[in-house]
Amino acid sequence: MTKTEAPAAPYPEGDIIYNCNNRFVVRHGDTITKYTTFPHGFGTHDHPNESLALRFIKEHTIIPVPEVISSDWDRITMEYIEGQTLKEAWPTLTLDQRSEILAQLRDYIAQMRRLGGIYLGRVDGQGVVVPSIFMRSGGPFRTMSELHDWLVRPPIRLEAESMYWHQITTHLGAEYPIVFTHGDIAARNILVSGGRIVALLDWEFAGWYRDYWEYVFALRGLDNIDWKTLGEHIPSLFTKRYDLEYILVQFLLRIS
Template identity: 75%
Template sequence: MSSRLKDRMRQDRRQALFGNSPPPPRQPAPYPEGEIIYRCNDRYIVRHGDSITKYTTNPDGMGANDHPNEELALRFVKAHTTIPVPEVISSDWDRITMEYVEGQTLQQAWPMLTPDQRSDILAQLSDYIAQMRALGGIYLGRLDGQGVVVPCIMTRSGGPFGTLVELHDWLVQPPKRLQIQSMYWHQITAQLSTEYPIVFTHGDIASRNIIVRDGRIVALLDWEFAGWYPEYWEYVFALRGMDNVDWETLGRYLPSLFTKRYDLEYILMRLILTLY
């Protein structure tokens, strides 16, 4: 891939995430040394002793603010729910250091779990989802005031929004949409209610983000996108992630973890995501 094309792709991603208000230039501190236990593009997780540091080498860091949304989300969850999450040690604009939680991902552990252990884990997860959904918000966006995030190949952010109408209008206005298709996309968003409650949402529930030990959930990880979203959002993106990654592990059980199914919203959102 040519350097010009790479630069163009970086600019497109930056525009999709920050619009015309990108973060100012910032100088990273030295990156921590230790065992790299995860790497994906410019994202790293390094273990050092009983702690891990999650950091990015992206010049925009983990968002527009001085500290990542994930730090605020972890502290919020610990204060308002019984959901097990890692203890935050410190953070900066491009990193967050947390306690290391010993265990396996649910994706790794699932084949070895007994039927009773699987049932217990699903019951735990259902309770955690219910606790999150009991927390209501007054705007649509991340917990730290940044906009909503649509995780996709071209991850996109917009808002925050004051109403569901604003959110739904924005969802169908990415660059790929043709103006002559306006009525088509209007018909899709017209099927999405404007009366959904706004609830606290993890935004990326998947078996790779669930740590288990001795047949119990000991941590729910990756709160980067967490915030206030319409009540269907968790269902839609959790089911979408399971379709793509681990349907047999957790995906086919996922609808039963919610008190209400959002299958129409799932179908409509999958259509909308073809624009990205």
């Protein structure tokens, strides 16, 4: 192989849109496919849940999402939707366009939160699965209590110390309503065109969670650029703020 030749790709040929941690997004004309190339790696078995979530959202809301064409444990193929991520587009948007996009997003979150549930966990029945932005992997958990036990018992802490952290998770385990949750609302997952949202992307963590979950992980998923764009507006997207819950989860994860 010469220096100008690329190694054989572990996925069908196409335009690579994204490539990170054995995960690829490849465009093939009017469709895109998300691949996981390592069977036990990051993102394994997320695609069936994303497929179910997208179909559920299409059936029960008017939130714009890509049409699912096919899916398997290692991939999902969807229609390609033209646009920019909100992260890319934000600097060029007018104030009116930003206001319109935030109003759309506020409505989409409200539509999801009206889809109450009677159990906790992902659409595919895996239970509560910790998003990848955590520092350590965990789940699925059958209940929020199992999740909280995991949060307060990291490997580096003595068992006796965990009793103090239970004071925090006692609050997080209070009776919150269960609502449908995207789980990764971020500027990188919002596709815009012509000053409007044309698709909400990346539903692999979607499912039914306590109503503070969306707020907490929308803030937790922000990077330094997002904090200067969408970050300051996130509280306005919800009818109630969950700042204490955000601080408690942040603290738990920092000392985990």
